[in-house]
Amino acid sequence: xxxxxxxxxxxxxxxxxxxxxxxxxxxxxxxxxxxxxxxxxxxxxxxxxxxxxxxxxxxxxxxxxxxxxxxxxxxxxxxxxxxxxxxxxxxxxxxxxxxxxxxxxxxxxxxxxxxxxxxxxxxxxxxxxxxxxxxxxxxxxxxxxxxxxxxxxxxxxxxxxxxxxxxxxxxxxxxxxxxxxxxxxxxxxxxxxxxxxxxxxxxxxxxxxxxxxxxxxxxxxxxxxxxxxxxxxxxxxxxxxxxxxxxxxxxxxxxxxxxxxxxxxxxxxxxxxxxxxxxxxxxxxxxxxxxxxxxxxxxxxxxxxxxxxxxxxxxxxxxxxxxxxxxxxxxxxxxxxxxxxxxxxxxxxxxxxxxxxxxxxxxxxxxxxxxxxxxxxxxxxxxxxxxxxxxxxxxxxxxxxxxxxxxxxxxxxxxxxxxxxxxxxxxxxxxxxxxxxxxxxxxxxxxxxxxxxxxxxxxxxxxxxxxxxxxxxxxxxxxxxxxxxxxxxxxxxxxxxxxxxxxx
Amino acid sequence: xxxxxxxxxxxxxxxxxxxxxxxxxxxxxxxxxxxxxxxxxxxxxxxxxxxxxxxxxxxxxxxxxxxxxxxxxxxxxxxxxxxxxxxxxxxxxxxxxxxxxxxxxxxxxxxxxxxxxxxxxxxxxxxxxxxxxxxxxxxxxxxxxxxxxxxxxxxxxxxxxxxxxxxxxxxxxxxxxxxxxxxxxxxxxxxxxxxxxxxxxxxxxxxxxxxxxxxxxxxxxxxxxxxxxxxxxxxxxxxxxxxxxxxxxxxxxxxxxxxxxxxxxxxxxxxxxxxxxxxxxxxxxxxxxxxxxxxxxxxxxxxxxxxxxxxxxxxxxxxxxxxxxxxxxxxxxxxxxx
Numbered sequence: 001x002x003x004x005x006x007x008x009x010x011x012x013x014x015x016x017x018x019x020x021x022x023x024x025x026x027x028x029x030x031x032x033x034x035x036x037x038x039x040x041x042x043x044x045x046x047x048x049x050x051x052x053x054x055x056x057x058x059x060x061x062x063x064x065x066x067x068x069x070x071x072x073x074x075x076x077x078x079x080x081x082x083x084x085x086x087x088x089x090x091x092x093x094x095x096x097x098x099x100x101x102x103x104x105x106x107x108x109x110x111x112x113x114x115x116x117x118x119x120x121x122x123x124x125x126x127x128x129x130x131x132x133x134x135x136x137x138x139x140x141x142x143x144x145x146x147x148x149x150x151x152x153x154x155x156x157x158x159x160x161x162x163x164x165x166x167x168x169x170x171x172x173x174x175x176x177x178x179x180x181x182x183x184x185x186x187x188x189x190x191x192x193x194x195x196x197x198x199x200x201x202x203x204x205x206x207x208x209x210x211x212x213x214x215x216x217x218x219x220x221x222x223x224x225x226x227x228x229x230x231x232x233x234x235x236x237x238x239x240x241x242x243x244x245x246x247x248x249x250x251x252x253x254x255x256x257x258x259x260x261x262x263x264x265x266x267x268x269x270x271x272x273x274x275x276x277x278x279x280x281x282x283x284x285x286x287x288x289x290x291x292x293x294x295x296x297x298x299x300x301x302x303x304x305x306x307x308x309x310x311x312x313x314x315x316x317x318x319x320x321x322x323x324x325x326x327x328x329x330x331x332x333x334x335x336x337x338x339x340x341x342x343x344x345x346x347x348x349x350x351x352x353x354x355x356x357x358x359x360x361x362x363x364x365x366x367x368x369x370x371x372x373x374x375x376x377x378x379x380x381x382x383x384x385x386x387x388x389x390x391x392x393x394x395x396x397x398x399x400x401x402x403x404x405x406x407x408x409x410x411x412x413x414x415x416x417x418x419x420x421x422x423x424x425x426x427x428x429x430x431x432x433x434x435x436x437x438x439x440x441x442x443x444x445x446x447x448x449x450x451x452x453x454x455x456x457x458x459x460x461x462x463x464x465x466x467x468x469x470x471x472x473x474x475x476x477x478x479x480x481x482x483x484x485x486x487x488x489x490x491x492x493x494x495x496x497x498x499x500x501x502x503x504x
Numbered sequence: 505x506x507x508x509x510x511x512x513x514x515x516x517x518x519x520x521x522x523x524x525x526x527x528x529x530x531x532x533x534x535x536x537x538x539x540x541x542x543x544x545x546x547x548x549x550x551x552x553x554x555x556x557x558x559x560x561x562x563x564x565x566x567x568x569x570x571x572x573x574x575x576x577x578x579x580x581x582x583x584x585x586x587x588x589x590x591x592x593x594x595x596x597x598x599x600x601x602x603x604x605x606x607x608x609x610x611x612x613x614x615x616x617x618x619x620x621x622x623x624x625x626x627x628x629x630x631x632x633x634x635x636x637x638x639x640x641x642x643x644x645x646x647x648x649x650x651x652x653x654x655x656x657x658x659x660x661x662x663x664x665x666x667x668x669x670x671x672x673x674x675x676x677x678x679x680x681x682x683x684x685x686x687x688x689x690x691x692x693x694x695x696x697x698x699x700x701x702x703x704x705x706x707x708x709x710x711x712x713x714x715x716x717x718x719x720x721x722x723x724x725x726x727x728x729x730x731x732x733x734x735x736x737x738x739x740x741x742x743x744x745x746x747x748x749x750x751x752x753x754x755x756x757x758x759x760x761x762x763x764x765x766x767x768x769x770x771x772x773x774x775x776x777x778x779x780x781x782x783x784x785x786x787x788x789x790x791x792x793x794x795x796x797x798x799x800x801x802x803x804x805x806x807x808x809x810x811x812x813x814x815x816x817x818x819x820x821x822x823x824x825x826x827x828x829x830x831x832x833x834x835x836x837x838x839x840x841x842x
Contacts, residue, residue, distance in 0.1 A: 046574070050560040143707030144691070184580045184613070187692055189668030190839060191580060191613050198587050201615075202579030322701050323720045331546075334697070335553045338716070339560060341800070345720020408584075409575050449694070456691050457662060457707070 003130050010357030013058060014365055022063040023362065027370045030070015034086050035077050037211045037403035042329045044071060049336050057340035058355050062362040064336060065316070068329050069121070069363075069370045072272070072312045076113035076305060077381050080106060082396055084215035089272040089308035091210055091438055092280040096293060096300025098218075107240035107382045108247075109301050111375065115248065116255065116302040118371040120310035123259040124266065125363040128317050132349065136321035139267050144453035145464050149474035150265070151447035154274045156482035157281035158439055168432045176440025179204045180448070187452045199412040206273075206442045208404045208413045209420050213434050215400045216421025219393055221428060240378055244298070251299050254283050258303050262310025267318055272311040273442050277435075279307025285484070313363065320344055320356065532780040535570045535597055542575055542589065542600040544582030544609075549666075549695060550631060550714055550805075552576065554769055555601045557801055558628075561792050568788055581605050581667065583615040590621040593775040599625065599785060604671040604767045607828035612669035614839035619825065622772040624817045625785045628793065630766040630808040632738065633675055633712045634753060635730040636722075638703055646731040646759035649710065654684045663688040664699040664708035669837040671767055672699075674828070675712045675733065677835040678763045703727060714767070715806035719744065731756035733765045738806050750806040766808060768824065770817070786813055 013019075033044035045064050052060035075087030080097035093113060100109040127135065142150075159169075182193045183203025194200040248255075258279040265275035283303030284293040293300045312329075319330040323344040337344050342352055349356050384392070404417035427434055458464035466472040541559060545551045559574050561567070577585035582605040589600050600622065610617045635646055643649040653661050663679075665672025668690075676690050691708055693699050696717035703711045703718075704726045711718070712733070721727040723745050731754050732738060738750035756763050773785055792798055793811065802809055812820055832838050 046556065049556055050563050053560040053564055140701065140705035143702060143705060185668075186694055187668055189581065189612050189670065189673075189692070189837070191615075194580075198580075198583070198615075201584050201587075318701075322704075323697050331695075335556055338553060338804070339557055339801075341804075343720050343723070343804075346724030346726065347720065408577070408579065449692075453691050453693070456689055459659065459689070 006353065006357045007129060007361060009354070010359075010361030011365075013354055013358035014062060014362040019059055019062050019362065020365070020369070022059055023066045023366050023369050024373070026063040026066025027070040027073075027366065027373055030067040030072075030370075031074035031077075031374065032070075033067065034071035034074020036399060036406075037078065037084055037086050037207065037215065042332050043406065045329055045336075046332045049332065049339075052336065053339060057337075057342055058358040060336065060340060061333070061355070061359055062366070064333055065359065065362065066366045066370070068312070068333075069366045071329070072121070072309050073114055073117055073370055073374045075308075076117070076301075077110065080109045080113060080301070081381065081385055082215065083218040084396065084400065085210055088206055088210065088442060089276045089304075089312065091214070091273070091435075092276040092304035092308075093301055094214055095280060095304075095435065096295070096297050099294070099296035100298070100301065101385065103296050105296065106385055107378055108244045108298065110378045110381055111241050111244040112248070112298050112301045113305045114371060114374045114378075115245065116258070116306040117309035118367055119255055120259055120262050120306035120308070121313045121367045122364070124263050124310040124313035125360065125367070127263050127314060128363070129360055132317060132321055135267055135317060136346075139318050139322060141470055142268050144450050144457055145467065146471040146474070147268070147270075148447060148450035148454050149465060149471040149478065150268055150270055151274070151443055151450060153474055153478040153481065154270070154278045154281075154443060155439070155447070156478040157278050157285065158436070159482050159485065165431075169436050172427070172432050172434070173436035173440045176437035177444045179209070179437075180441050180444030186445070186449050187456075199410070202408055202410070203445075204416070204441065205407050205413065206438070207407045208416050209441055210438060211400050211404050212417040212420025213424035213427070213438065215396065216417060217424025217428060217434075219396060220421060220425040222389065222393070240382075241375055247298055248302070251302055254287060254299055254303050255306055257282055257286070258306035259310050262307035262312075263314040265307070266311035266314025270311070271315065272308040275311035276304035276308035277439050277442075280304040285481075316363075320348055320359075321346065533596075533778070533784050535568070535784070537597055538571045538573050539568065539597045539599060540573050540575060542577050542585045542598060544577060544585030544600060544605060545603060546576055546578040546695075550716065551601050551603045551769070553716075554628070554801075557797075558601075558789075558792055561795055561797050562788065564797075565791070565795060567791050580615065581609045581613060581670065583609050583613060583617065586610075586617045586621075587615065589772065589774055590617055593621070595774055596777045596781040599771055599773045601628075602768055602770050602772060603631075604674075604828070606768065606770075607825050608670045608674070608832065608837075611829060611832045611838050619772070619821055621775055623775055623777045623782055624821060625771045625773050625782055625813070626789045627768065627770045627810065627812040627817050627820065628789065629769045629802060630810050631714050631769055632806055632808055633671070633733040633765055633767070634715055634718070635679075635733070635756065635761075636700070636703060636711045636713055636718050636727045637709065637730060638706060639726055639728045640706075641709070641728075643728075643730065645754070646756055646761045649730055650679075650683055650761060653686050653688070656686065658686050659689045661686075661688050661710065662691055662708040664691050664693060664702050664711045666693060666696045666699055668692040669832070671765070672712050673837075674831050674835065675763065675765050678765065678831065679761065682761055682763070700727065715750065716804065719804075719806075729753045731759045731761060733763055734808060735764050738808075740803050740806055742803070768821075769807070 044067050071087060075090035076093050078084045078086045079090035079093040080101050083094050083098040085091045085094055097109045182200055185192045261279050262275045280303050283299060284290045287299055289297050289299055315330045319334050334344060401414050404413045407413055424434060454464050465475045541555055543552050543555045555574050559572050562572050577588055585600060589598060592598050606619050609615055637643050637649060663676045673690050676688055680687055696713055699711045700713050700718040700721050702708050704721050718727050722729060733756050737755055740750040743749050771789060
């Protein structure tokens with residue numbers, strides 16, 4: 001148990017008043033950054049990075065990682081209250097979180113989101129504490145073929161989750177793929193589908209699309225519904241925490257599944273956003289209440305939040321042990337490490353014991369502090385819904401516009417956000433599901449480049465995906481999941497011929 | 505007493521020299537609003553690290569009267585950032601840090617842009633490239649490796665690199681001229697750190713990573729540097745691993761691979777900037793480069809500390825552009841201008 005001994009030493013480093021004060025400051029900033037769409041964790045950390053150059057490296061990283069924890073917690077708040085994901089990884093939280101808020105259960109959804117974020121993070125930190133070297137070695141096995149297998153699995157676990165017809169789901173997903181293609185093609189280094197417009201060089205950024213599709217789309221729908229938030233008249237009860245916590249133990253397997261998915265995606269490194277989608281997709285597939293997902297199931301909030309936070313935390317592991325960032329925020333932190341004179345990589349755990357264990361201890365502490373802070377604020381967050389729509393709606397539109405602008409510092413994106421907003425409204429009216437489009441937009445180009453890298457390596461041989469047990473088993477699992485709705489539908493038809501409607 | 509007088513004199517002299525150096529340009533122009541430092545690349549890469557480092561040093565030592573804001577504009581292989589510089593020719597409150605995409609992006613994507621659309625301020629350093637292989641491979645020298653490539657099947661060896669039609673692939677094409685017609689399979693990834701890890705994992709056979717991207721794996725005994733693409737060996741003699749320093753890495757030319765390539769880390773401002781404005785930025789950057797932090801940063805990344813300004817810098821840019829055009833035309837990477 002060398003790790004426990006080292007961890008105790010780490011707590012001694014991290015647990016000083018100065019560091020705890022920095023932690024509280026960092027989490028507060030992080031929650032604010034998380035709430036504002038567009039101003040992501042990566043931007044927030046990058047802006048504050050220069051402030052930390054004069055600090056001790058350990059104190060500096062404690063503050064910056066606390067911003068990261070805060071952003072992970074904070075992303076859920078606007079996702080639940082206003083259907084606006086503050087961060088990319090809270091998109092899946094809107095699917096059930098916002099319907100819960102509309103039914104007057106915003107406080108429960110918030111408590112569940114925060115608690116499951118905490119569970120996911122602690123699970124991932126424990127993994128880092130005890131298995132860091134083993135896990136780091138495992139991550140090295142991931143080449144292009146393995147990456148594509150994981151991305152394929154994400155898509156597969158998500159198929160059939162739209163409430164609309166399968167044809168509409170497919171159409172929506174294809175539109176997402178098409179939008180993901182715009183901009184620079186990383187494999188050939190040429191521009192695609194920009195039609196000579198310099199504004200399109202950057203492609204369609206996921207966040208701009210999401211802010212428009214969900215945020216502005218939701219405002220448009222609410223305006224039609226009579227200028228009010230449904231759920232606003234819900235009574236605020238102070239027992240939300242206890243009430244919600246009582247429902248959580250029976251979701252043990254959802255927690256466990258999402259923790260594993262999250263850690264896996266964080267390490268490989270797939271990132272928190274795909275992890276949240278995969279966690280949600282799998283929970284919908286395997287939960288007893290799967291059919292109610294999307295209408296306001298507590299489990300539909302728990303699954304993506306646990307996975308996202310587990311992935312976000314686990315993403316720091318490859319950064320420390322391999323020097324590759326598992327997420328954009330980790331990439332900025334990596335730059336910070338270099339500037340503080342620390343070289344991430346295989347030797348960091350050997351040469352910088354104080355720093356590494358201080359950081360790991362601060363991950364435990366930071367998440368405990370963060371959970372307490374956000375839970376005490378739940379009534380405050382939920383009370384925002386009581387502000388009249390006519391006051392809060394313009395505020396939301398302004399925040400959305402700032403968010404869209406911040407992504408690339410481009411006015412063009414604000415116009416794009418409005419276009420996406422109208423599109424989101426029309427999609428909802430016509431019964432086209434939005435999640436497949438969003439998923440294709442966020443994962444489409446990654447999956448495409450992994451696929452093409454794998455094809456380059458294998459010189460065009462598709463069997464490369466089954467060339468070793470790792471990618472082979474992930475791909476096979478993906479294929480099974482992709483066709484599962486069809487198989488289970490057929491089984492039902494031959495069995496009782498009762499549930500054919502859910503086939504395909 | 506005498507000591508004190510000497511010190512005072514020295515201090516006065518220093519002050520006077522400083523004032524003399526500052527007086528003309530600094531009094532002539534100061535920024536009147538926050539200055540934006542554009543990074544034509546994403547967060548976390550080499551240019552991003554250097555830009556944020558410069559920002560940190562300027563802030564810590566209060567080298568500028570107005571804040572310096574760093575923004576990433578990496579769309580279209582950096583075209584987004586360069587086009588913004590071109591479009592704000594009249595705004596001297598914008599500066600940009602460059603990497604090789606200053607030359608490769610306009611050539612490779614046909615984006616209507618040239619370095620002459622900006623005003624060169626200062627070459628901060630040149631970033632090195634090193635040929636790396638996995639430490640488990642038998643190749644001890646660049647010659648061993650090239651011989652193996654020559655003996656193997658065409659495209660049997662995989663070279664990992666950052667991006668496509670950019671510096672890493674240009675070097676790969678240059679190496680292919682020395683392999684007797686045998687080509688590499690070039691696999692583009694989206695970041696240098698990722699390339700180094702893919703090489704450790706054995707998914708590619710070699711890479712031309714910058715020193716800073718692969719130093720951790722070298723120290724960890726996972727990667728082996730074969731040669732450095734510079735005309736002379738690195739000047740850093742402090743031990744990086746237990747037995748070797750950067751200066752122990754032979755040049756590629758001395759290993760029988762006559763290729764030199766370095767990447768510009770330079771600062772530009774907008775085209776219509778006056779000489780006073782250029783001089784102001786030059787002065788600030790000069791002070792950045794005098795700090796101990798900068799020297800430490802240079803050593804960590806094994807940078808070539810060549811620095812240039814003015815006409816010398818422009819001449820360097822002209823020849824570097826011609827060389828990129830030649831290399832990229834030879835490789836068939838040049839897109840039709842639009």
